[in-house]
Amino acid sequence: MNDHPNDPFDELMRRSLHAEADRIEPADGLHEIQARVRDQRKPAGRKPWMLTAGAAIVGTAAAIGAFTVLDDSNQAGNDTEVAGPGSPSSSVSASASTDHQPTTAPTPSPAATRKPGTSPTEPKVEPTERGRLEPVTSRAVPVYWLGKAVGIEAGPSVRLYRTWSRIKGRPAYEALQLMTSGKTNDPDYTSPWTGAKVSSVTLTKDGITVDFKQLPRETLDPEDAHIATQQLVYTVQGATDVTAPVKVTERGQPTDQLFGVAARQPMSRAQAQDVQAYIWIDSPENNVVVDSPVKVTGIAAVNEAQLNWRVISEQTQKVVDEGPARTREAFKLTPYAFVVRPLPAGKYALEVFEISAADGRQTSTDSKTFVVK
Known part of the structure; x- marks a missing residue:
């Protein structure tokens, strides 16, 4: 309750407020508010390409979020995969073991692409379900x-x-x-x-x-x-x-x-x-047709890494070429190679052997025949 109903100041304030209220017309202010908001958001002097870049950044962030969710789901699934026991050939082929290649998203990882129950290192020759070798x-x-x-x-x-x-x-x-x-x-x-x-x-x-x-x-x-x-x-x-x-x-x-x-x-x-034999000839194989000059390769374990060879004409039974050759190492089965001089067409016998250091005998001979066309 007002303790001073006849106070001239109070009366003056009431009249002023009523007069101001009578001047206001009720209206829907929503559109006006939205317009003011748009005016405030519109940056002065911003280029169109900046707007496009902003949209792209937002889109990229959304995509990364979605990919992360999918990747986590896949990983959870892979956690249940158990690699089967390694095959007996794992330690060897693991020449075999060179098959892994680095991968990047979105390429599936090796664990995601291999069949359940298989090892990530596949042998060169793997067993079938019954253990027999694959054809x-x-x-x-x-x-x-x-x-x-x-x-x-x-x-x-x-x-x-x-x-x-x-x-x-x-x-x-x-x-x-x-x-x-x-x-x-x-x-x-x-x-x-x-x-x-x-x-x-x-x-x-x-x-x-x-x-x-x-x-x-x-x-x-x-x-x-x-x-x-x-x-x-x-x-x-x-x-x-x-x-x-x-x-x-x-x-x-x-x-x-x-x-x-x-x-x-x-x-x-x-x-x-x-x-194994101390000397064998890998090439040429027996009774093959070759071009001249003939390259001879093989494996040998010989004294002082030294061996000898000769080529005999089947027609004349005479030695048409001969000489020494060396292996990569002495006393170990290591490769050797040499080239026979150009030969006319015909059939020949090749002998590779070692000369005994004890008595000069010919030992460990391997021989092949070949035909020069």
Whole structure:
């Protein structure tokens, strides 16, 4: 309640306020407010390209946010993926192990693209679901043979020589089919496995199992028998790129012996210089047609890294070229190479050998024939 109802100042204030209120007309002020806001937001002198850039930045930020959400979701899914146990060939092929390539978004990572239950490092030759080796359309595989140890009196009378064959199908199985067929283009090489019948080759975490429908029944001298079993080991391991022990079975059952020696336990790979020939010729292969001049390559383990060679004309039976050659290292199986002088068309015999430091005898000879067209 006003304690001074007749106060002239109060009366003057009331009249002034009423008069001001009577001058105001009610109206919808929303449009006016929006217009004022637009006027305030409109920057003075801003270029159109600046507006476009601002919009792009906003869009990019939104996209990054969306990608981050999707990537987190994918990662969560990958956390549940468990890599399967590495195959027996992982340590070897891991030549194989060179297949990883760096990736950047949005390219999926190797973990996101590989099938569940597989290792990120794939072997060159991987097992199928049943452990058998995957077939190939074309591949060169090494096949080992037995050849006489010329001029070497101590140790086994035979040693391993390697040839290369192009196969189609399961590499190890096809390589053993060749080895047991005895079909080699070099008459100096033989196989005591001729007549045996291969059933399967499987890879497991424990090694390689070769099952035969029928094993050879021949009995050899113990030292030669050891070389014969190593022929199998070297051929299988060479075709699979796996250096795991090799177990031999016959119709699924362990075998007690091979060539007269115990063979129930898996066989490991012997040292190369204990079982391989000291000299072999890789190229030219036996009985091939070549251009002249002929380049000869091979592997040898010889005294002082020194070996010798000669080429004999089949027509005249005379030496048409000869000379020395050197290996990369002495006393180790390392490469050698040399070139024969230009030869006229015809058939020739090539011999590569070592001269014994003790008595000058020719030892460890490997030979090939070739035709110059």
